[in-house]
Amino acid sequence: MGLVVQKYGGSSVADAEGIKRVAKRIVDAKKNGHQVVVVVSAMGDTTDELIDLAEQVSPIPAGREFDMLLTAGERISMALLAMAIKNLGHEAQSFTGSQAGVITDSVHNKARIIDVTPGRIRTALDEGNIAIVAGFQGVSQDKKDITTLGRGGSDTTAVALAAALDAEVCEIYTDVDGVFTADPRVVKKAKKIDWISFEDMLELAASGSKVLLHRCVEYARRYNIPIHVRSSFSGLQGTWVSNEPHSDEKGPKVEQAIISGVAHDTSEAKITVVGVPDKPGEAAAIFRAVADAEINIDMIVQNVSAASTGLTDISFTLPKAEGRKAIDELEKAKAAIGFDSLRYDDQIGKISLVGAGMKTNPGVTADFFKALSDAGVNIELISTSEIRISVVTRADDVNEAVRAVHTAFGLDSDSDEAVVYGGTGR
Amino acid sequence: MGLVVQKYGGSSVADAEGIKRVAKRIVDAKKNGHQVVVVVSAMGDTTDELIDLAEQVSPIPAGREFDMLLTAGERISMALLAMAIKNLGHEAQSFTGSQAGVITDSVHNKARIIDVTPGRIRTALDEGNIAIVAGFQGVSQDKKDITTLGRGGSDTTAVALAAALDAEVCEIYTDVDGVFTADPRVVKKAKKIDWISFEDMLELAASGSKVLLHRCVEYARRYNIPIHVRSSFSGLQGTWVSNEPHSDEKGPKVEQAIISGVAHDTSEAKITVVGVPDKPGEAAAIFRAVADAEINIDMIVQNVSAASTGLTDISFTLPKAEGRKAIDELEKAKAAIGFDSLRYDDQIGKISLVGAGMKTNPGVTADFFKALSDAGVNIELISTSEIRISVVTRADDVNEAVRAVHTAFGLDSDSDEAVVYGGTGR
Numbered sequence: 043m044g045l046v047v048q049k050y051g052g053s054s055v056a057d058a059e060g061i062k063r064v065a066k067r068i069v070d071a072k073k074n075g076h077q078v079v080v081v082v083s084a085m086g087d088t089t090d091e092l093i094d095l096a097e098q099v100s101p102i103p104a105g106r107e108f109d110m111l112l113t114a115g116e117r118i119s120m121a122l123l124a125m126a127i128k129n130l131g132h133e134a135q136s137f138t139g140s141q142a143g144v145i146t147d148s149v150h151n152k153a154r155i156i157d158v159t160p161g162r163i164r165t166a167l168d169e170g171n172i173a174i175v176a177g178f179q180g181v182s183q184d185k186k187d188i189t190t191l192g193r194g195g196s197d198t199t200a201v202a203l204a205a206a207l208d209a210e211v212c213e214i215y216t217d218v219d220g221v222f223t224a225d226p227r228v229v230k231k232a233k234k235i236d237w238i239s240f241e242d243m244l245e246l247a248a249s250g251s252k253v254l255l256h257r258c259v260e261y262a263r264r265y266n267i268p269i270h271v272r273s274s275f276s277g278l279q280g281t282w283v284s285n286e287p288h289s290d291e292k293g294p295k296v297e298q299a300i301i302s303g304v305a306h307d308t309s310e311a312k313i314t315v316v317g318v319p320d321k322p323g324e325a326a327a328i329f330r331a332v333a334d335a336e337i338n339i340d341m342i343v344q345n346v347s348a349a350s351t352g353l354t355d356i357s358f359t360l361p362k363a364e365g366r367k368a369i370d371e372l373e374k375a376k377a378a379i380g381f382d383s384l385r386y387d388d389q390i391g392k393i394s395l396v397g398a399g400m401k402t403n404p405g406v407t408a409d410f411f412k413a414l415s416d417a418g419v420n421i422e423l424i425s426t427s428e429i430r431i432s433v434v435t436r437a438d439d440v441n442e443a444v445r446a447v448h449t450a451f452g453l454d455s456d457s458d459e460a461v462v463y464g465g466t467g468r
Numbered sequence: 469m470g471l472v473v474q475k476y477g478g479s480s481v482a483d484a485e486g487i488k489r490v491a492k493r494i495v496d497a498k499k500n501g502h503q504v505v506v507v508v509s510a511m512g513d514t515t516d517e518l519i520d521l522a523e524q525v526s527p528i529p530a531g532r533e534f535d536m537l538l539t540a541g542e543r544i545s546m547a548l549l550a551m552a553i554k555n556l557g558h559e560a561q562s563f564t565g566s567q568a569g570v571i572t573d574s575v576h577n578k579a580r581i582i583d584v585t586p587g588r589i590r591t592a593l594d595e596g597n598i599a600i601v602a603g604f605q606g607v608s609q610d611k612k613d614i615t616t617l618g619r620g621g622s623d624t625t626a627v628a629l630a631a632a633l634d635a636e637v638c639e640i641y642t643d644v645d646g647v648f649t650a651d652p653r654v655v656k657k658a659k660k661i662d663w664i665s666f667e668d669m670l671e672l673a674a675s676g677s678k679v680l681l682h683r684c685v686e687y688a689r690r691y692n693i694p695i696h697v698r699s700s701f702s703g704l705q706g707t708w709v710s711n712e713p714h715s716d717e718k719g720p721k722v723e724q725a726i727i728s729g730v731a732h733d734t735s736e737a738k739i740t741v742v743g744v745p746d747k748p749g750e751a752a753a754i755f756r757a758v759a760d761a762e763i764n765i766d767m768i769v770q771n772v773s774a775a776s777t778g779l780t781d782i783s784f785t786l787p788k789a790e791g792r793k794a795i796d797e798l799e800k801a802k803a804a805i806g807f808d809s810l811r812y813d814d815q816i817g818k819i820s821l822v823g824a825g826m827k828t829n830p831g832v833t834a835d836f837f838k839a840l841s842d843a844g845v846n847i848e849l850i851s852t853s854e855i856r857i858s859v860v861t862r863a864d865d866v867n868e869a870v871r872a873v874h875t876a877f878g879l880d881s882d883s884d885e886a887v888v889y890g891g892t893g894r
Contacts, residue, residue: 058524095544096547099487099488099491101555102555104551107550107560108547110543111551113543114541117536118518118537121522121536121537121540122537124530125525125533125537126525126526128530129528136536
C-alpha cells in the first residue's frame, strides 16, 4: 500500500458534519494501510463571503492582499479537519501551502506552481501523521508572499503534491460520482465513465466539462499521476483518468471507447471582424491586438473572401467575460488593421464530441453532423482536432444538440439510472 | 516624526465600515509624517465563531490545530485593512505573525514571545508602506509551527513590535477612552487617567482592571515603550502609560497622583484549608500541590493558630475557572498534608486601591479601611504591596465598596461627564 493524495472540495466540507464525514473517510484510507495526504478547499461559501467583504472595503482589491485574505479560508477548513481526525484517534497535522512547499511565481490571484518541496509533509507522514494541506495556495519564490492558484487551484495543488510525493493516485473527491459522457443535468441518460485517457479528458475539460479543470489534468499527464474522480458522499468507484486503461481489482479491465463523451459550453461569445482586407498579415494583426490584452481566444474561422470586394470576415470565440475588453482593443486598432466593423454575439453555444477513437473511425465526423442536422440544429462554426470535433450553434439549441449527439453515438445508458449530481464541487 | 505602532482590537474592525474608519485614522498618522505599523485583531466575533466550529468537530481541539484555526481570523482583518488603506491611495502590506518575525516558544494557545525579528516590516516601511501585522500570533522557534499568544495577545504583539522597532509610542486603540480611576460601569464619576506609571498600571491590571493586560504592560515597562490607550471612535487623548509623566504638546505636564485608581475583581474564588497542623512545611506542601497543577493563586492568608489544638486555617484566592481542579488536587494530597477539610467560596470580590503615592502617605491604609467600614462592608482577607492595598469582601458588596473608596480618596470627577465605555475592546 503506497501513498495516496485525496482532495476534498468546499461542498464536501461545508459544515461540521461534512468535516466529520470526510475525516472518517480519510481515516479509513489510513486504516487500509495507506500513507494519506489530504488537500482541502475552503468550507462551502467561505471564499465567496471573503470576496464580498473585500468588495465592501475596496472596489479593486490589491492582488497581494486579496490572496492573503482568501487563504484564510483553507486555514479554517484544514485545521478543523485535522482536529476531527485526531478526535477519531489518529494523528494529523495541517500545513499551509507555504509550509507544504508549494512554491509559485508572483502572479497574485492566478499564480503558477514552479516547484513543490514537501519536506515537512514527508516528515509528518514518516512520523505516522495524516497530512492535511491547504489547497489553492502557495508562496512566491522571490518575495515569499502568499499566493493563490486561481480557479480550480485545489485540484492542481493535489496533483502537484501527488507528483512531488510520487503518490499511487490522486483522488479528487467531489459531489458528483465521476466524469460523465455528458452533463447529466442536460442528458438524463448520461453514463459515468469508468476510465478515460488524459488526452480525452484534456479535450473534454477544454470543451466545457467542469468536473476537472484543464490545468490540473495537464499537470497529472505531465507527471503521469492517475486521477480518480469520485463522490465524497458514496463509496462508489468513480472515474479513473490515466495513461493506460485502469485495471481495478474490483472489476474487469476497461477498454477505451471510441467516443468518450459530449461536452458543451455556453460561457463563450463570438466576435466577427467584418470587411477585413484579404491580404497577408491581416489576421495576425487582429489576433496580436487581442493577445496583447491577455485575452484567450478559442475557435477561429475565416470566411472565403468575396472575389468582387477582396474583403473577408474573421470570426472567433472567447470567454464572455473578456468580450468587452476585446471589442475595446480591436476598436483601438481599427485604423491600423483596416476593417469595416465588429459584430458581437453572446447567444452562442459550443458542442464538442471527444474520443481518441475518432482518429481511426473516419465516419465519426459525418455521423456527428447528421445527428445535428436530424435534430434541426444549425451549425455556425466548426473546429476540429485529431480527437475532437466542436461546433458553434445558437445557445438555445445547445441542450437539444447535446442529447441528439449523445444518443447518436450510443452513449445513452440502458436504464434511467440514478445519477448523483449536485454541482461542480469546487 | 518617528515610528508609531497602532493596535486595533476586534470591536474597532468589526465590519467593513469599522475597517474603513480605522484605515482613515491610520492614513492620518501616515500623513502626519509617521512611519506606521498597525497590529490588528480578528474582526468582531470571528474568534468566537471559529472556537464554536472547533467544538463542533472535536470536544478537545488539539493545540497546534487550534492555533492554525484561530490565526485565520487576523489574516482576514489584516488583509481587508490593507486593502482599505490602498483604496485611500496609500501603500500598505499585511504580514502574518510569522512574516513579521514574531518568534515564540512552542506552548500552543498561550505561547510566549522569545524574539522579534521584524526585517520584512522594516523593509516594507523603508519602501514607504504602512505595515499591517496580525496580532495574537507567531511562529514557534523550534518546529516552525503557527502559535497564538493567548488572551490579550494582540496588545502584546503591538508592544513587542514597538520594542523591536524602537517605536516612539505604542497606541492601543480600543472602545473606551482610556484607563479610568475605576470601572465606569460601577462608578459613574470615574475619571479618565491622563498619565499613569508602569508600576501603578501593573498593579491595576493585576487587580482586575481589564483595559490593559498585565503581560503587555510588563513587556512595555521592560523595554520602556510608552503606551497610549485611546478610543478608536474619537480623536481624544487617552491614557499615557510610561515611566515618566508624559508631557504632551497639547497640555501641561501631568503630575503623578497619590492614588491612581480603584480596581475590582469578581472572577476569583476562595479556598480555605481547615485544620492544618501548625508546623513548618505544611503551607509549602499545600501550595506545592496547587502549583503542580499549574494553578495561579493570588492572595494567601494564614490565621493565627489556636493554642489549644495546634491547628490553623489557610485561605487563598484563585481564578474561579481553576477552583474545581485545585479542590481535586488538594483532596488527592489530603492524607500526605494532613488537614481536616476544604471550604470553597465563589461569592467573593476583591477591591484594590493602587497608587505609588501611598508609599509616602502613611494614612492611606487607615482611610481605606475607614471608607469600607463607613459603607458597612465587611473585610474577609487583606493583602498589601508597597503601592497597593487589596481586600476580599462578599461579592454583593463589591460595587458599593468601590464607590465608597473612590469618593473617599477624592477620585470622583466634578461633573457627571459623559464617559465612552463599551466593553474590553479585545
